[in-house]
Amino acid sequence: MNRRSFLFAIVLAFLLSAPLLAVERFPPPDFETNYSFPTTTVPPPRVDQYDYIDAAVLLVALAVATLLIYRKRCRKGVFLLMLLSLAYFGFWRNGCICPIGSIGNIVMSIFDPAYTVPIVVILFFALPLLAALLFGRVFCAAVCPLGALQDLVIFRPLEVPRSVEHLLRLFAWLYLGLAVLFAATGAGLLICRYDPFIGFFRLGDHSSTLILGASFLIIGLFIARPYCRFVCPYGLILRQLGRLSRRFVTITPAECVNCRLCEEVCPFNAIDKPTAPWPQDQFVSDKRRLALLISLLPILVATLAFAGTRLDGILSRSHYTVQLAERVALEQSGVVPDITPNEILAFKKTGRTTDALYADAAAIRRQFRLGGGILGAFIGLVIGLKLITLGVRWRRDEYQAHRAACLACARCFEYCPVRKK
């Protein structure tokens, strides 16, 4: 045994008997030479100043998009702006922060008193919403990088029946609700975690995100903008605001002459055809059905709310503290895994008692019970209102862009033969 290994053994033996928490076991030496301690470098966040530039670019892009759609009615311009936005917000700025993900930050800052949301994130959240209240979904048309990427791959769009669309969109409602619930309880930012395109924007990421993104793009060849239409929670909010919008996209610059030239051109199935005249004999049965649906609404809401409260076990398991509590409980009950999981190690390092942990976990579970109930009621309301509005007949005499579904992409404009007088 030579000197070094002997020393090593001594040191090890000594240290293993010492408490494991880091203490200064070896006091920093007093150097005899005039050695000075180097300082640890602390490079500042990169491209820090970009934040406000981003918000300014967003505002300008929204304004230009509005101009191109309403004033110029020019698809080429919209397309170009869309490419620019994709390059800037997507590939240049790597996709963060985006309005879709900002929903999580906003909700989190409402519920977590310790988290305050950065100003830029507030701007990213609010500006496209306000734009939608004025001019419809101009954000989706030419600013959103996620939408732009999907728009580029539209190859042979198939028509999805309206009823299927309604059904699929329920998934987006559920996703929005879950994202809000997770953000409110502190379980994480769901929308960011499952952002399908962020891997492309960063030009590399974990394979799972890339696969998710690639599948959306492949589906997107035939079902135009699938993420936008059936998943995007922000798009869902924009849809509702689009209904209230001050101005809205019109296919024709003047009067619709019912030439039907635009009938098939919308890849998003957002053009409403004129309705057939109202069959008088159905009036009574329609009315009865409507009354039935309206009376069904509270039952639906109550049932789903109850079901939601039952999901607290599954849902709350997404929260770190609940997971940890379960692991610790498992360890305490004697099922000892071969390797101590890092979670348990970390928990022991904090020096907290298991009781405090269990209490925290139980509190979070209660939050999920309440939240799950609200989520269930909300989904019930959505389904109920959908059924009711589907039962109502609306009268239309001309071809119109659906206010909620229209992404304001301007494709149909050039198909309308009517010119402005």
Add this chain to the structure above:
Amino acid sequence: MPQPQPNLTRRGLFGNGLWAAVVAGITGLSAYLFGRTKQAKTVWQIDPDKCVACGNCATYCVLELSAVKCVQVYAMCGYCDLCTGYLDPDPKKLDTGAENELCPTGAIERVFVEDPYFEYNIKEELCIACGKCVKGCEAFGNGSLFLQVRHDRCLRCNECSIAAACPSQAFRRVPADDPYLLKGAKESKPAGESKGIA
């Protein structure tokens, strides 16, 4: 879905009122959050007191080469000859050859200062944030080696992928103008800005 009539006047008072209420709601919420905002910008950082050097930092970052790196706080370091962050505790031969180094990429540089002291530097371009040295230093040394998000590399993801995978919830958002949680310098900082992944 309701198809509102093209004629503006027919939208009636209800539509206008709803519109105004929604606009007021969004601006009101923004103004409220704006008023509460303490820091203009935040970045992700690792609390070294919570981190257990599990190795996730090496693999979960969205960057090919993790934005997390090991840092050395020299004032805490013991400058030990037998650095337990540098040397494999079970060396094959008793020298500082690469096979005896703990670091898989040889990212730690050992510089002789004076007998018997050595300075240990991290070559950041080589460090992959595996945390092996951190574990070694913390277990038997002073814990002067620890992991930090290096902000010249970090992309500032809205939800840090490592944070979501961190078993110790060591990640948290910190103000961008004070973006490091260096050991030995934290006493002055208010504890617990925000929940880890949340």
